[in-house]
Amino acid sequence: MKDYDIVVLGGGPGGYVAAIKAAQMGAKTALVEKGEIGGVCLNWGCIPTKTLLKSGKMYEDILNSKEFGIDIEDISRVTINWTKMLQRKDKVVKQLTGGVKALLKGNGVDVYSGLGEVLDSHTIKVKDTTLRTKNLIIATGASPFIPDIKGIKESIESGIVITSKELLEQKELPKKLVILGGGVISTEFAILFNTLGVEVSIIQRSHRILGSLDKDIREGMAKLMMKKGINILFNSNVLAVNGNTVTIENNGIEKTLEGDKILISVGSTPNVNGLQHIGLKIDKNGIVTNEKMETNIKGIYAIGDVNGKYNLAHVASAEGIVAVENIMGKESSINYKKVPSCIYGFPEVGTAGLTEEEAREQGYDVITSSFPVAANGKALAEGESEGFIKIVADKQYGEVLGVHILAAHATDMIAEAVTTMELEGTVHELAKAIHPHPTLSEIVMEAAHGAIDKPIHIFK
Amino acid sequence: MKDYDIVVLGGGPGGYVAAIKAAQMGAKTALVEKGEIGGVCLNWGCIPTKTLLKSGKMYEDILNSKEFGIDIEDISRVTINWTKMLQRKDKVVKQLTGGVKALLKGNGVDVYSGLGEVLDSHTIKVKDTTLRTKNLIIATGASPFIPDIKGIKESIESGIVITSKELLEQKELPKKLVILGGGVISTEFAILFNTLGVEVSIIQRSHRILGSLDKDIREGMAKLMMKKGINILFNSNVLAVNGNTVTIENNGIEKTLEGDKILISVGSTPNVNGLQHIGLKIDKNGIVTNEKMETNIKGIYAIGDVNGKYNLAHVASAEGIVAVENIMGKESSINYKKVPSCIYGFPEVGTAGLTEEEAREQGYDVITSSFPVAANGKALAEGESEGFIKIVADKQYGEVLGVHILAAHATDMIAEAVTTMELEGTVHELAKAIHPHPTLSEIVMEAAHGAIDKPIHIFK
Amino acid sequence: EVMEQTTKVLATPVARKLAKDLNIDISIVKGTGPAGRVLKEDIYRRKEELNK
Numbered sequence: 003m004k005d006y007d008i009v010v011l012g013g014g015p016g017g018y019v020a021a022i023k024a025a026q027m028g029a030k031t032a033l034v035e036k037g038e039i040g041g042v043c044l045n046w047g048c049i050p051t052k053t054l055l056k057s058g059k060m061y062e063d064i065l066n067s068k069e070f071g072i073d074i075e076d077i078s079r080v081t082i083n084w085t086k087m088l089q090r091k092d093k094v095v096k097q098l099t100g101g102v103k104a105l106l107k108g109n110g111v112d113v114y115s116g117l118g119e120v121l122d123s124h125t126i127k128v129k130d131t132t133l134r135t136k137n138l139i140i141a142t143g144a145s146p147f148i149p150d151i152k153g154i155k156e157s158i159e160s161g162i163v164i165t166s167k168e169l170l171e172q173k174e175l176p177k178k179l180v181i182l183g184g185g186v187i188s189t190e191f192a193i194l195f196n197t198l199g200v201e202v203s204i205i206q207r208s209h210r211i212l213g214s215l216d217k218d219i220r221e222g223m224a225k226l227m228m229k230k231g232i233n234i235l236f237n238s239n240v241l242a243v244n245g246n247t248v249t250i251e252n253n254g255i256e257k258t259l260e261g262d263k264i265l266i267s268v269g270s271t272p273n274v275n276g277l278q279h280i281g282l283k284i285d286k287n288g289i290v291t292n293e294k295m296e297t298n299i300k301g302i303y304a305i306g307d308v309n310g311k312y313n314l315a316h317v318a319s320a321e322g323i324v325a326v327e328n329i330m331g332k333e334s335s336i337n338y339k340k341v342p343s344c345i346y347g348f349p350e351v352g353t354a355g356l357t358e359e360e361a362r363e364q365g366y367d368v369i370t371s372s373f374p375v376a377a378n379g380k381a382l383a384e385g386e387s388e389g390f391i392k393i394v395a396d397k398q399y400g401e402v403l404g405v406h407i408l409a410a411h412a413t414d415m416i417a418e419a420v421t422t423m424e425l426e427g428t429v430h431e432l433a434k435a436i437h438p439h440p441t442l443s444e445i446v447m448e449a450a451h452g453a454i455d456k457p458i459h460i461f462k
Numbered sequence: 463m464k465d466y467d468i469v470v471l472g473g474g475p476g477g478y479v480a481a482i483k484a485a486q487m488g489a490k491t492a493l494v495e496k497g498e499i500g501g502v503c504l505n506w507g508c509i510p511t512k513t514l515l516k517s518g519k520m521y522e523d524i525l526n527s528k529e530f531g532i533d534i535e536d537i538s539r540v541t542i543n544w545t546k547m548l549q550r551k552d553k554v555v556k557q558l559t560g561g562v563k564a565l566l567k568g569n570g571v572d573v574y575s576g577l578g579e580v581l582d583s584h585t586i587k588v589k590d591t592t593l594r595t596k597n598l599i600i601a602t603g604a605s606p607f608i609p610d611i612k613g614i615k616e617s618i619e620s621g622i623v624i625t626s627k628e629l630l631e632q633k634e635l636p637k638k639l640v641i642l643g644g645g646v647i648s649t650e651f652a653i654l655f656n657t658l659g660v661e662v663s664i665i666q667r668s669h670r671i672l673g674s675l676d677k678d679i680r681e682g683m684a685k686l687m688m689k690k691g692i693n694i695l696f697n698s699n700v701l702a703v704n705g706n707t708v709t710i711e712n713n714g715i716e717k718t719l720e721g722d723k724i725l726i727s728v729g730s731t732p733n734v735n736g737l738q739h740i741g742l743k744i745d746k747n748g749i750v751t752n753e754k755m756e757t758n759i760k761g762i763y764a765i766g767d768v769n770g771k772y773n774l775a776h777v778a779s780a781e782g783i784v785a786v787e788n789i790m791g792k793e794s795s796i797n798y799k800k801v802p803s804c805i806y807g808f809p810e811v812g813t814a815g816l817t818e819e820e821a822r823e824q825g826y827d828v829i830t831s832s833f834p835v836a837a838n839g840k841a842l843a844e845g846e847s848e849g850f851i852k853i854v855a856d857k858q859y860g861e862v863l864g865v866h867i868l869a870a871h872a873t874d875m876i877a878e879a880v881t882t883m884e885l886e887g888t889v890h891e892l893a894k895a896i897h898p899h900p901t902l903s904e905i906v907m908e909a910a911h912g913a914i915d916k917p918i919h920i921f922k
Numbered sequence: 923e924v925m926e927q928t929t930k931v932l933a934t935p936v937a938r939k940l941a942k943d944l945n946i947d948i949s950i951v952k953g954t955g956p957a958g959r960v961l962k963e964d965i966y967r968r969k970e971e972l973n974k
C-alpha cells in the first residue's frame with residue numbers, strides 16, 4: 003500500500019504532463035500506464051505521422067528538384083525505402099519516449115507499469131500493488147471507433163481493414179489505400195500515402211471533409227487534395243466490406259473500391275472501461291468534466307481524449323496542467339475558445355478560434371479578411387504558394403475571433419494567432435506589428451490590413 | 463509639368479509600399495525609379511537570396527535523404543545546376559516585380575522611369591519631365607560600402623572582388639569564396655555557398671560575428687557555422703588584396719587567403735547623392751529623421767535604408783506607411799523597439815526586441831529563460847533539432863522585452879514574439895496560450911513556463 | 923482621455939477601448955488576467971458594479 007497526493011491513470015500527453023507538473027508543484031505523484039509511456043501521441047499518433055510526413059515531403063521535393071536547379075541523373079533510381087522510414091520513425095519515438103521517462107524519473111514521479119484498476123475514488127490497483135491517493139486524474143485516452151459494417155470483422159481478422167496504428171506497422175507500403183472517414187487523421191494519411199505514390203481514396207459519408215473547419219479552408223484543402231490525385235468520394239455510405247473490397251452507395255449508385263489496405267478512421271470512443279462502476283458521469287463523448295477538469299466525483303479529474311472534448315494532444319496537456327493546478331489550490335481553468343488545431347500535409351492547415359460560421363451564429367458583427375499565399379514573396383521564393391489566410395474579427399473593436407491558415411507552414415504560423423487571441427488582440431495590432439520580410443507571416447499582417455482597410459500587396 | 467500630392471523617390475520596398483499606400487489613401491502619387499522597381503530587396507537582396515537558399519536546402523536534404531528512407535542509387539549523380547538555380551531566381555524576381563508594377567498601376571500611381579533630380583523640396587525632374595509635389599518621400603536606399611584597402615580597386619576591376627549583387631550574377635559557382643565582413647548578409651551567403659559545396663571563409667575584424675544579436679544567439683550561430691565547415695577568422699584586419707589573394711593580420715600574424723571570388727560585405731552607405739544641396743540634414747548613417755519619418759525640411763520625408771536606421775526591408779515598408787499616414791493627416795509613428803530581424807540559413811535566426819545585454823543596460827530587472835530545440839518533438843520528427851529560444855522579460859510583470867530564436871523555422875516563428883510585444887504581452891500569456899502539438903512553437907510556451915517557474919519538457 | 927496613469931496598467935486592447943467607450947477609469951479596475959491584466963470581462967464587470 004502506497005500513499006499519494008495524486009495518481010494519474012494513463013501516460014499519454016495528458017497524463018505524463020499532468021504527472022510532471024504535479025511533481026514540480028510538490029505533490030507526491032504516481033503514474034500508471036498499461037502500455038507505452040507517451041500514449042497514442044508519441045507512439046502511434048502525432049509524432050510517428052509527422053516523422054513519416056517529413057520523409058514524404060523530402061521525396062516530393064526530390065521529384066521536383068530539377069526546377070530548383072538540382073540535377074539527378076536518373077530520377078527513376080530514387081526510391082522509397084519504407085522499412086528505413088519506419089526505422090527512423092521508431093528511432094524518433096524511442097528518443098522522445100525515453101526523454102519523457104527520464105523527465106518522470108527526474109521529477110520524482112513513481113511510474114507503475116500495468117493496467118490500473120480503479121477500486122474507488124481513492125484506491126487504484128496495479129498488478130499486486132495498491133495505491134491510495136487523495137486525487138485521481140484519469141487520462142486513459144480513446145480508441146478508434148469501429149463501425150458496424152457488414153463483413154468488417156472478417157476483414158479486420160485478415161488484416162486488411164486496419165486502424166492508423168497498424169497502418170504505421172505495415173511491413174510493406176500498400177499500393178492502394180482506401181480510407182473510411184474524412185477527418186483530420188484521414189486527411190493526413192491520405193496526403194502522406196499519396197505523396198509516397200500510393201493510390202488513395204477517401205470515402206466520406208457527407209458532402210464535405212474536415213467538417214469542423216472554416217468552410218473556405220476545408221473546401222480549399224479538399225480541392226488541393228483532389229488536385230494531388232487523391233480520390234475523394236463524398237456522399238458515400240459504406241454498405242459492406244468483402245475481403246479487400248468496399249461496396250459503397252455513392253449518390254444513390256452502388257460502387258466498389260479495392261484497396262490492399264482499408265484504413266478505418268471514423269472517430270473514436272473514450273477508454274472508460276472499468277471506470278463506470280465508481281459512479282462517474284459519462285456521456286457518449288466521454289467522462290463529463292467542467293472547465294476545471296473536475297468530474298462529478300470530488301477528487302477525480304478527467305483530461306485528454308477520455309473526456310472527448312477535443313481529441314488533441316496539446317489540449318490533453320493543457321487540461322492536465324489545469325487539473326493539477328486546481329488540485330494544488332491554484333485557481334485555473336481552460337478556455338476552449340482559442341484552441342488551435344492543425345493538419346499536417348502539403349500544404350498544412352493551422353486554425354484557432356471561431357470559424358466565420360460560428361462567429362455569426364454567436365451573434366458577432368463579423369468582418370472577415372482573406373489574403374492569398376500566392377501574393378507573398380517568401381512563398382514564391384520557396385515555390386510553395388498555395389493557400390490563403392482568413393481572419394475572422396469582431397467589427398466593433400476589430401478583436402480577432404478566429405484565424406484560419408491554409409499554407410505550407412501553417413502549423414508554425416498559427417501560434418501568433420493563438421497568443422493574439424489570448425491577449426484579446428485586434429486586427430490593428432496584427433497590422434501594426436512589423437512582420438519580418440520575407441516571411442510567410444507577412445500574410446497575417448496583410449490580411450489584418452485588409453480587415454481594417456486595404457492590404458498593400460493585392461489589389462481589391 | 464505635373465502636379466502631385468506625393469512624389470516618392472526610389473521604388474524599393476520603402477518607396478513602392480509608400481506609393482501604394484499613398485494612392486490607397488487618396489493622394490495623387492508619383493513614383494520615380496532609376497533602376498528596377500522593387501529595389502535591392504526584390505532584385506538583388508531579400509528575395510533572390512531566399513530563392514537560392516531554398517535550392518541549397520533541397521540539395522542538403524537530398525544528400526541526407528538516405529537517413530529519411532529515400533534511396534538514391536548513386537548520390538554522386540546528384541549535381542548542382544547553378545545556371546538553373548539562377549534562372550529560377552530570375553523567374554521569381556520577375557514574377558514579384560511584375561506583381562508590384564501591376565499593383566502600382568492598379569492603384570493609380572504614376573511611375574516615372576529615370577533618375578529623379580531633386581531641384582527643390584517641391585520640384586523633381588525626371589529626364590524631360592518636371593514634377594511639382596506637395597510632399598516628397600525619399601526612399602533611395604543604400605549601396606555597399608567599399609572599404610579603402612590596398613589593391614582592392616584593381617581586384618574590383620578584374621571582377622574578383624565583388625558585392626552581393628555581382629555574386630548573384632556569376633556565370634559559374636566559385637570553388638572558393640572569401641567573405642569580408644561578418645554581418646547578416648555575409649552569414650547568409652556563407653551558409654548558402656557552404657551548402658552548395660563551396661569552400662567559404664569569413665574574415666571578421668572583431669572577435670565576433672553578428673555583433674548586434676544577443677550573445678547566446680550569435681555565439682550559437684557561429685558555432686554551428688564552423689561545424690558546417692565555414693572558416694571564420696576573427697580578429698583579422700585586411701592588409702591588402704592582390705588579385706585573388708587577401709592578406710590579413712590575424713591575431714598579430716600575417717596570413718594569406720585565396721578565393722576565386724572575394725565578397726565585400728562590410729556595411730553600406732546611404733544613397734544621398736544629389737540630395738545634399740537642398741539643405742537636408744544628413745549624418746554618417748543617412749538622412750536624419752524623427753519617428754514620424756520627417757526630415758528637417760517640412761514636406762520631405764526619408765524612409766528605408768537611406769535614413770540608415772535599420773537596413774531591413776520590412777522597416778523600410780513600415781516607415782513608408784508611417785510617412786504616408788502623417789502626410790495624410792493620420793497621426794502615426796514608428797516604434798523601433800520591436801523590430802524583428804532575421805537570418806536565413808540552416809538553422810535560421812529570428813529575433814525581436816531587446817537582447818539580454820540591452821535590457822540590463824536599460825535598467826530592467828531582467829529574467830531570461832532558454833529552452834533547447836532538441837527537447838521538441840516536432841524538431842526531432844523533422845530531424846532538425848539544433849538551436850534554442852531565449853526569452854528576455856521584465857521581472858515585475860513578466861513583460862516580454864525580447865525573443866531570440868535559433869532554429870530551423872525561426873524566421874516563421876518570430877512573428878508571434880513581435881505581436882506579443884506589440885500587445886505588451888507577458889510570459890504568462892505565452893505560457894497560457896495553448897500552442898499546437900507537435901510544432902516548433904511549443905518551445906515558446908516552454909521557455910515562457912521556464913520564465914515563470916519550470917518548463918515541462920526539460921529538467922532543471 | 924480616461925487614462926492619466928502613474929503606474930502602468932496591463933490591459934488588453936479590447937479592454938482599453940471598451941473602458942474608453944464606457945467611460946470607465948481603467949486604472950482602478952481589478953484585472954483578472956495573467957499578471958493582473960485587465961480583460962474585457964473585467965470592464966463589463968466594473969460597468970455592472972457601477973450600475974448597481
Ligand SMILES: Cc1cc2nc3c(=O)[nH]c(=O)nc-3n(C[C@H](O)[C@H](O)[C@H](O)COP(=O)(O)OP(=O)(O)OC[C@H]3O[C@@H](n4cnc5c(N)ncnc54)[C@H](O)[C@@H]3O)c2cc1C
Nearest residue numbers: 012014015016036041042043047118143306307313314315
Ligand atoms: C494517427 C494519429 C495522429 C494524430 N496526430 C495528432 C496531432 O498531430 N496533433 C494532436 O494534437 N493530436 C494528434 N492526435 C491525437 C492525439 O494522439 C491524442 O489527442 C492524444 O494522444 C490524447 O492524449 P491522452 O493523454 O488523452 O490519451 P492517450 O495518448 O490515448 O494516452 C492514454 C494512455 O492511457 C493508457 N491507459 C488507458 N487505460 C489505462 C488503464 N486502465 N491503466 C493504465 N493505463 C491506461 C493507454 O495505454 C495510453 O498510453 C493523433 C492521433 C492519431 C491516432
Ligand SMILES: Cc1cc2nc3c(=O)[nH]c(=O)nc-3n(C[C@H](O)[C@H](O)[C@H](O)COP(=O)(O)OP(=O)(O)OC[C@H]3O[C@@H](n4cnc5c(N)ncnc54)[C@H](O)[C@@H]3O)c2cc1C
Nearest residue numbers: 472474475476496501502503507578603766767773774775
Ligand atoms: C544580399 C542582400 C540580402 C538582403 N536580405 C534581406 C532580408 O532578407 N530581409 C530584409 O529585411 N532585408 C534584406 N536586405 C536589405 C534590404 O534589401 C534593404 O533594407 C531594402 O531593400 C531597403 O529598401 P529601400 O526601399 O530603402 O531601398 P532600396 O531597396 O535600395 O531601393 C532604393 C531604390 O531607389 C532607386 N533610386 C535611388 N536613387 C534614385 C534616384 N535619384 N532617382 C530614382 N531612383 C533612385 C534605386 O534604383 C533603388 O531601386 C538584404 C540586402 C541585401 C543586399
